[in-house]
Amino acid sequence: MGIELCSWGDMDYFLQQLVNGLTLGSIYGLIAIGYTMVFGIIGMVNFAHGDVFMLSTFISVIVLLILTQILGISSIALALFLVLIAAMVLTALWNWAIERVAYRPLRGSFRLAPLISAIGMSIFLMNFVQVVQGPRNKSVPPLMTDLLVIPIGTSNITISLKQIFIMATTALLLAAFWYVVQKTSLGRAQRACEQDRKMAALLGIDVDRTVSITFVLGAALAAVAGVMYVVQYGVVNFSDGFVPGVKAFTAAVLGGIGSLPGAVLGGLLIGLIEVMWSAYFSIDYKDVAAFSILAIVLIFMPSGLLGKPDVEKV
Amino acid sequence: MEQRGGTILAVEHLTMRFGGLLAVQDLSFSVERGQITALIGPNGAGKTTVFNCITGFYRPTQGRIALTNGTPLSRPLLDRLTGSSLRHLREGTNEVFLLERMAGHEITAKAHVARTFQNIRLFSGMTCLENLLVAQHNALTRASGYSVLGLIGAPSWRAAEARSIERASAWLERIGLIGRADDPAGDLPYGDQRRLEIARAMLTDPVLLCLDEPAAGLNPRESAALSALLRTIRDADGVSILLIEHDMSVVMEISDHIVVLEYGLKISDGSPESVRDDPKVIAAYLGVDDAEVAGAEAELDATVAGRST
Numbered sequence: 001m002g003i004e005l006c007s008w009g010d011m012d013y014f015l016q017q018l019v020n021g022l023t024l025g026s027i028y029g030l031i032a033i034g035y036t037m038v039f040g041i042i043g044m045v046n047f048a049h050g051d052v053f054m055l056s057t058f059i060s061v062i063v064l065l066i067l068t069q070i071l072g073i074s075s076i077a078l079a080l081f082l083v084l085i086a087a088m089v090l091t092a093l094w095n096w097a098i099e100r101v102a103y104r105p106l107r108g109s110f111r112l113a114p115l116i117s118a119i120g121m122s123i124f125l126m127n128f129v130q131v132v133q134g135p136r137n138k139s140v141p142p143l144m145t146d147l148l149v150i151p152i153g154t155s156n157i158t159i160s161l162k163q164i165f166i167m168a169t170t171a172l173l174l175a176a177f178w179y180v181v182q183k184t185s186l187g188r189a190q191r192a193c194e195q196d197r198k199m200a201a202l203l204g205i206d207v208d209r210t211v212s213i214t215f216v217l218g219a220a221l222a223a224v225a226g227v228m229y230v231v232q233y234g235v236v237n238f239s240d241g242f243v244p245g246v247k248a249f250t251a252a253v254l255g256g257i258g259s260l261p262g263a264v265l266g267g268l269l270i271g272l273i274e275v276m277w278s279a280y281f282s283i284d285y286k287d288v289a290a291f292s293i294l295a296i297v298l299i300f301m302p303s304g305l306l307g308k309p310d311v312e313k314v
Numbered sequence: 315m316e317q318r319g320g321t322i323l324a325v326e327h328l329t330m331r332f333g334g335l336l337a338v339q340d341l342s343f344s345v346e347r348g349q350i351t352a353l354i355g356p357n358g359a360g361k362t363t364v365f366n367c368i369t370g371f372y373r374p375t376q377g378r379i380a381l382t383n384g385t386p387l388s389r390p391l392l393d394r395l396t397g398s399s400l401r402h403l404r405e406g407t408n409e410v411f412l413l414e415r416m417a418g419h420e421i422t423a424k425a426h427v428a429r430t431f432q433n434i435r436l437f438s439g440m441t442c443l444e445n446l447l448v449a450q451h452n453a454l455t456r457a458s459g460y461s462v463l464g465l466i467g468a469p470s471w472r473a474a475e476a477r478s479i480e481r482a483s484a485w486l487e488r489i490g491l492i493g494r495a496d497d498p499a500g501d502l503p504y505g506d507q508r509r510l511e512i513a514r515a516m517l518t519d520p521v522l523l524c525l526d527e528p529a530a531g532l533n534p535r536e537s538a539a540l541s542a543l544l545r546t547i548r549d550a551d552g553v554s555i556l557l558i559e560h561d562m563s564v565v566m567e568i569s570d571h572i573v574v575l576e577y578g579l580k581i582s583d584g585s586p587e588s589v590r591d592d593p594k595v596i597a598a599y600l601g602v603d604d605a606e607v608a609g610a611e612a613e614l615d616a617t618v619a620g621r622s623t
Contacts, residue, residue, distance in 0.1 A: 204423035
């Protein structure tokens with residue numbers, strides 16, 4: 001599917017790119033939720049979140065190789081399911097520990113302190129993985145390479161099985177996550193802390209624990225994105241956290257930081273813009289396109305697409 | 315008075331200093347169980363500072379704030395607790411808490427003190443019902459086995475959730491807001507928000523309810539509804555109330571006991587009648603009248619004249 005094959009009016013080419021864009025956007029959206037939730041509850045941009053995502057890709061690769069090479073599990077579906085669970089749990093534990101060590105002691109300090117600590121944590125995670133896993137790319141054999149050809153009118157669009165897997169899993173986990181935040185006591189406590197931490201504490205809610213849970217949930221979703229990334233690209237590197245991290249942060253800001261549906265919407269939009277720009281214009285300038293649209297949206301809608309205007313709390 | 319008697323909250327020699335400012339000076343008073351106690355005084359008298367000390371927002375510079383849960387305050391137990399480094403002590407049915415040693419969320423969860431603020435602090439983006447459910451978070455968290463059971467929708471958690479929705483609905487019924495259960499709390503009229511806030515505080519199962527100017531900004535009809543609500547909380551729910559209020563019609567109507575502060579010092583303490591007739595209180599609120607000022611000036615002149623001769 002090279003650029004030279006494209007012709008402007010082709011519907012099937014457009015649909016093909018739509019599928020590709022939504023796949024990439026799902027991954028960004030999952031990471032963006034972690035940024036937006038942490039910002040919502042403690043007003044901090046967690047710069048290490050992209051590296052937490054990178055960590056989860058390594059966890060996925062290691063667990064996948066253990067399952068398939070050492071334990072000899074031949075069913076890819078079962079292996080991926082186990083990888084997903086293991087990556088979510090282990091990454092969540094990491095992020096829980098990071099919050100305890102690097103951010104909680106600085107709460108109540110000046111505003112920039114946790115931010116600087118997050119940058120430090122980002123550098124630490126990158127170097128830690130580089131030292132432990134080596135600086136070279138790690139790869140896994142291609143997974144779920146089956147293609148599904150859907151006839152549309154006179155032509156076909158091709159969807160690989162892994163794209164369906166990525167979109168379906170994302171949709172399912174987002175629905176589960178939405179249920180947790182909207183319908184459970186845990187989610188209510190989380191939303192209450194987001195609005196007014198002091199008042200929530202006065203109603204007997206343990207704010208520290210709620211913040212920990214927020215980090216755990218954010219990391220679990222980043223780990224889902226990590227598994228998807230491994231399935232999609234099959235290659236991981238210690239420096240792979242930075243660019244997706246920045247893109248996902250952009251997605252969170254585009255959607256309106258603090259808003260969960262906004263994070264998903266922003267992720268999908270950034271993914272689509274990137275893919276569509278590469279498909280129709282130039283692959284070299286895809287990032288320029290994504291960030292320009294961010295800048296334009298923020299000029300006209302400073303609080304993002306779905307964000308609420310900032311109301312001063314008194 | 316057999317069941318009502320006994321001190322529930324004893325504030326002793328409370329001093330709060332902010333740099334060079336003495337906001338509260340050596341203040342002692344007590345709140346009796348089953349009574350409505352009002353803390354009044356001109357602006358800047360230190361009333362809210364006292365509240366902030368009781369509810370763990372400020373750590374007092376000096377003094378002791380003791381709360382008992384259930385039985386009358388036991389002095390020997392309190393003395394033993396003060397001598398130790400513990401935050402609370404239980405002996406049989408007697409349990410005493412030292413609030414100045416506790417953090418905000420512990421004061422609500424363990425000592426069962428609830429409070430509201432001068433400005434409304436509902437979770438305005440959440441619905442009325444959700445606001446009341448958040449207040450029951452602790453009970454629900456326990457029922458949900460710290461949320462693992464809750465996440466998978468276990469029956470024990472569902473039952474607890476149903477119970478808390480029932481309690482919340484009963485309160486919404488009581489404050490006349492059942493029809494607006496699913497509306498965002500921020501959309502309610504001001505008076506309704508005040509009552510919803512009190513209902514939310516009550517759902518944390520307090521033994522002592524601290525209200526900071528609950529009648530501020532209410533019209534006379536809303537004030538009357540508030541007074542009625544506070545009386546039923548005292549009489550039907552058996553919860554003791556400590557309130558700060560400027561609206562004297564509300565204070566005089568519902569209070570059993572009034573403490574008056576001025577410049578951080580207690581100037582009067584007693585029944586509404588005795589406080590109303592106390593010359594120091596009248597002077598603090600109305601200023602000293604002209605005749606007295608004239609008298610003081612004359613006295614001063616005489617002294618100065620006496621000195622110069």
